[in-house]
Amino acid sequence: MSAKLEIANLNKRFGGLVAVNDVSFNLEPGEVVGLLGPNGSGKTTVMNMISGALACDGGIVRINGTDITKMKPHKVARHGVARTFQLVRPLPTLNVSENVMLALAFGKQRHWGRTAREMAEDKLAFVGLAGRGQEKVGDLTYIDQKRLEMARALASDPDLLLLDEWLAGLNPSELQIGIDLVRHLQDQGMTILLVEHIMEAVRALCSRCIVMSAGEIIAQGACSKVLQEASVIKAYLGDDHA
């Protein structure tokens, strides 16, 4: 259910731009950690290198001790890593239930047939989409598409969940629902790494956070402390506020 994530000396350049420079951190099993930083600081690039969407130029990613650095995304997924995308990406040709069944069919356990249909319904109920499996994804509202994205990520039965701004763009009441959902997963013991700009969510969910700026880690530790540090405030707001 929960996994240990180890990242050591991760590097990524795009041409002359160093997007991620020597990033190292660990996540203990069951920990919920926020990955913070201003736009363009390399958070999503780190996520992409963990999930296999991007090949890294150096460094190691391990999940429960297994080296997944060079693995393609589908292999990484079978090692228990699931993710959501910064912009929701539901599959429009499939209905809501089939979107979830895809991850069930190709996840760690490879469920199919009636079992998969029932499990898809369970996952949908968990995120608050009970009984809506036959709807088209194009008809879903934004929050419901986000719920679907979460259900699809959970369907592969992950040990590590990567949430890339999953809570962005929600109104205050939706945000509360979203936070409760993540907390529920936390209670089940899932290891979660979340990239997030909404501090309210970070404070509510994360025991620890890691702050990146210009491709490097500039601070990490307990949320309340880290968010007070001068270097973090400078990175977000500029010299005048530090």
Add this chain to the structure above:
Amino acid sequence: MKTSYAFILAGGVLALLATAPVFISDYWTGVLLGMTGYVTLATAWALFSGPTRYVSLATVAFFGVGAYTVAVLNDIMPYPLVLLCAAGIGITMALVVGLSTLRLAGVYFVIFTFGLAELVRQTVSWWEVNVTYTMGRYVFLPFEGRHIYWQLLALAAVTFLISWSIGRSRIGLALKALGDDETVAAHSGVDVTRIKLLLFVISSTIITLVGAIQAPRWTYIEPSIVFNPTVSFMTLIMALLGGAMRLWGPLVGAIPLFLLFEWLSGTFPDHFSIILGLMFILIVFVMPNGVLAKFDSLRKGSKL
């Protein structure tokens, strides 16, 4: 069960079609033969290109290679072995082409497959002129129209069975998913490259076999006949007209279009290409998702 009724019905129709040559004239058997050939081509094409949306114009490359295999090997091997060889060559070619091109997306894939068809045709021509000194070959096999028709009918039935079972399997789901968004499919655990390759190979092998089985029909074969790009275009437009995402879509498109083209090429032999081009444009504009989807949307009263 609904499925078993459908199977009994399909079996009945198949038996009826198989006995048809006994009752109808040779001319109409010939029409049925050509039609079955295109139904199989369009269904096989849609097997890969429908859900993945990789529009392939390489149909005639495989089709022609199948026909040429029969032309070259038919007097040195028994016929079943010749068909096996054709299938083997089809598989090998599909693997090579697939491994090197399935990373290309969108229009680049279309252009590559069109170029491939031309490349194969020119290579075969060059080989025949410069190496074997035979432009054109004769295929002498003791087959009448109905024998070829029966073989094609069997191949068509197998193709539908494959398409049906893939549609129900997890591979079918993965195919639709990767047609929508390869990144999401991969992150859900789908080995995108392998599934695309698998389907491309299955589809191309069936197309190769259609060419091989139809070869004795011509008696005389040369590159300009069996590598005619119109075969690729007709296959594509038939599948699109019916709806390439549905099991019966290519069939629904292939039957009327084949009959129409047959009539047009007989009635307006000089203007056939112009009319063909106009029809392509019309179909793409009016029914981008195919006739079946159009019917569905009309029935639901919503606009497509």
